[in-house]
Amino acid sequence: LPGIGVFRHDDRENPRLPKRSSLEESERELIAALYPALRRIAAVAGSVDIEPDDLVQEALVRTLRKGSLSQLDNPLAYLRRTIVNLASNQRRSLGRRRRAVARLSVDESWLPSYPADIEAILDLPPKHRAILYLVEVEGVPYAEAANQLGMTVAATRAMAGRARKKARLSLEVLGG
């Protein structure tokens, strides 16, 4: 069909694919090795009302439904990109949910709270936070950060610059 060539079902969600009831030992070992790094990026990029482990779990499940982790050239990069994308999507949904909650005047005290300066950083989009974390905290080169987040190096540099500027402005406002 015209135009349909670019459009297909997502095989990751195809029930006709065989289900996997257990992981291979090599996959368990790989998950154990990657877990700390994945959890850190999930904690940085994810919304405060989502447990980092839940993001890691969702990213791994989605990836494993496609195939074995050993088939990936760079499992860490792939999974980190997946986590940041999931965090971005959830941020949108949560933003609307929070607004709906606000309209209904429902008690929001269940939401975790953080100091104002941390909240200022959380106001940054997930990808901005992830870039700053990778570059500034982990010391990852821009080229590798770009690879992990599925962006060009130029775009990564530009986004990092904007993120620094936004964060600096927010922190300056908080600092008076």
Next chain:
Amino acid sequence: VADFIGKLQTLSVRGTPVGVEELIERIEAELAGDPLIVVPQRRKGIVMTKTDQSVTSKRPGPGRGLGWMVAAFVAILIVGGSLIVFGGNEGEVADQDTVPTPTTTPTAITGSFLLDLETGEQTPLPEPFTDAFFLAPSPDGARLYAVTCCSSSDVAKVANVDGSEARTLDPSGSLSYYMGRWSPDGTKIVYQATLGGTHEIGNLFVEDLVSGEQTQITEYEATVAPNNFLFPTFGEDGESVYFHLPRWEEDIEYDVWSVPSTGGEPTLVMEDAAQWVPLLEEAGAFVLPADDHFVGPRMEIVTSEGRETLVEATGILSPSASPDGSRIVYSDDNADIYIVDVAAGEPTKVADGYNASWLDNDTLVVVTD
């Protein structure tokens, strides 16, 4: 920078780790249980016939309503209710004075309202526009297409702006007609006909409001997508319809396509683009998609130099050009409505709301809930 790094480090260890063993247990349980997946059977396109005012849809097979709900982010646009399009008399253009008399209510309007951009005055829209999810004014500003979202009972209607002479576009109610947009001459509407409350793509149809003739202009097989709205819109000459389609690679990307408004073979207009806004012949603005979604971090404009950034924002949604083509209104992820000048590129917040479009060059139709 040191202070900032410290805060990021603090953030990176938040929460309570479950540990690797429990994480693996959870993953294996989810993989084994596979609780999320139901994909509708592929089937032939929707067959539609129309007799007088009635539309009959023949949809083969079961599987409707079983769209997989894996991607919760579609819920951005799906809050429940029905998609309702309200329209006016067939072929009859109402006078401008059908616009309701402005009230003095300045703020806190819920539902839909008209916003006078010169005075800031907000005028609540009457039934049946109050619970609309999406509204589209006719080019003459006399009528509105409206739709609520998103359930199997969604209905699309067209009515005069004062709410009179409302007409349901699909009296049978078997399909929902989403994201309708008017042709430049105001005689036709293009919409996405699909099963309400599902993630099915459906197909695009053009309905002649004078004759009642309904033409299917795309032939896509029934299938699903996490974000299934295609945002169809007529080109400036009314001869073509622009829309975007998802494309699965490692992640979901979006491209803009066009198809003749009488039906035919779609052609690719722009890769990595969504929510096309016609501005000039074969030119326009579009949203750069991001993160598996057609909302984007940037609106770009097509110029003789190529693609240029017009405005950056978080989650640009539902852009629409003013009748004179000089400005574009859009909403962002904070449910704020902005207008950006196409020449200057300076956005200005004008209201709170989920989407907005132009009744005329000085008046917006805003949906807030």
